[in-house]
Amino acid sequence: MTHVATHDTAQHPIRLYFVVWGWLFVLSTCSYLVDYFHLQGHLRYSLILLFMMLKAGLIVAVFMHMAWERLTLVYAILLPVGAVLVFVAIMVLESDYTLLTRTVNPGLL
Template sequence: MADTTGQQHPIRLYLQIWGWLFVLSFFSYLVDYNDLQGFWRWSLVLLFMVLKAGLIIAIFMHMRWERLSLVSAILLPPAAILVLIAFLGLEGGYIAGLRASFFG
């Protein structure tokens, strides 16, 4: 017979996370319902999106219970890409300002 050792997580944990995902989705819907625009809209939408993705990754993908080395190998490359994208955005703004001052 095969050895079936493993960790069982209580169903209550999954139901609580499902509830939090529902609440965060409701708040995201309220952002659109209240017709927020500009900075607040995108800040709140991105915040709720990151919180929901974090909950899904941590609990439903079982990253909460993995070794730190595996978590780092999976989460650090996307974080590095986001930092590089931010640098590209800053550099793009700088170059656009230089072109506007030089050619304009």
């Protein structure tokens, strides 16, 4: 008697994919409305980035099946992205400080 290994493939209901598709449509519409209402400055960029990250999260979680993966695999994907975002935030703060010091003391260059 031989043992045959089978993959445990779960079938997700089609309704889940339609709901996610609907949310992606709503988030894309909200992203479009940011431009339609001519929002400017930090609010515009914050909203566009927020909608972009939400859409990317939905796509990764459902369509790439990360919502059903092992926690270690999720950490392997999310922790590096989180670290990059932290480093980008640090660089933004550092660039503001550098601009301020160059503006206040232009002779030190």
